[in-house]
Amino acid sequence: MTGSLDHRTRLALVMIAPAVLMIVLLYLLPLLRILGLSFTEEPGALANYSQLFTSDVLGRVIWTTLRICVITTAITLVVSYVMAAALTLAAPRMRAIMFVLVLLPLWLSVLIRAFAWVSVLRGNGVLNNALVSLGLIGAPLSLVRNETGVIIGMVHYMLPFGILPLYAGMRTIDPRVLNAARSLGANGLTVFRRVFFPLTVPGLFSSFILTFVFSLGFYVTPAILGGGRVMMVAEYISVQVHETLEWGTATMLASVLLLTVFAVIFAVGRFADWDSLVGKGDE
């Protein structure tokens, strides 16, 4: 009996080994090396990390990153909340259609989505041309190659990630609970504030984690829609490695970014609904 059990365990270990070895040797070790390099790379740990407080350029980059992340996350959460609620309220057939439409962009290249926004937002792009020809504005608005464009593109990218956990949470709310509150005399606003909203808080935290964490390290969309004028941390790391060859600064920033991501997950993660993040993603 124990012999066969050992055999089963051994087989299971053999099945796990290739993936685990690959992740440990070719992923986790390289990551640890980056953390290590941030201390050992010239001109040394103290000089590398003190830049966080002394370098004006770096200070601006970090401030820009945080500002864009907070604004993007806030807009994404509000819009996601309404859209998740709309999905929950819609009739079954319409809900299925809306759900597919929400998921569709997830399958599309981030580059193509950024390009689509470039075509819409450019000075002589679709939106400006339409507004000018309608006579609503005199001169084209500056919507791209600045923070406005970056935030529009980022919100667009993050929306499905914001909607899915919220929708998963709202779907599990028993409508009888809401009816009970209503029959006890609560008006619509009170039902929302005292019953519906509190039940959606775990989903809200899950959406927050996904949106905020993805925004912090986002590279592609800010680089394209910012057009080199809006520098966020990820692009700055890339410039340090590819152009100025400052490995000390690059690895230090990568380490700070990684630790920030883990700190956010650790701080907020206990309130989140992890099942909605990891499981049930594929309805």
Added chain:
Amino acid sequence: MEAAARPRLSRLVVLGFGWLGLIFLLAPLAVVFPVSLTPERYLSMPTNGISFQHYAKLVTDLRWSQSILTSLAIATLTTVLATLLGTLCAIGLWRLNSRLTRYLRVMILAPLIVPPIVHALAFYRTWIDLNWLDTLMGVVVAHTVICIPLVLITVSTSLSGFDRRLEQAARSLGASPVTVLRRIVVPNIAPGILSGAAFSFVTSWDEVVAVLFLTSRKVVTLPIVIWNSLTERVDPAVAAVSAVMILATLVAVAIRLTLRKV
């Protein structure tokens, strides 16, 4: 009466905003179709007739056609490797089912959480020493590592709905562990394996951050050509390739939906 009418109104308002959100999500993507038909050599809406020259370029221009083939090769190899390793790992973890597996699972899911720019840097530094820079293999290995967690999640979700007693029954009837795996477990979790494979393919096909660090001249993927075109001078061929990719996605989603209904 009034109490009944009010929630109905708020429901309509919420639904209306929901559709506005969907328009925001999808309308910009529709713009690439007219832009892709412009007869001009620069990005514009077609005003003087339409032209398919930018679609032809995807096939005739070596820069585009070569990169499409390279991306297809990389995505295919990555999908095979990641699906194989990820599926085996998910089944192994499901069978072990001990406390250790929780930590292993978190460890394997790391590539989903770590910002892409950080792991691109990590791959780059290590690939320099392994002499894997600017090689097909270097990109495939990096993509496989990134895709394994996606397969692990979808297969694990399928396994959580799979009745262990089926496996026990097959074993008690004398089937060997490999037979049980091949004839009982794998067919039952096939949907999870297939969605893991689809996620892997799309992820590898689109991946740009790691490739920007790991390749230079010899290996040029489609996302790199698009990236260069977007950061330098926007070529309307990007609109053509976008239109093709959006259509392909629509077709894939439609096929998937009809298959599920059958």
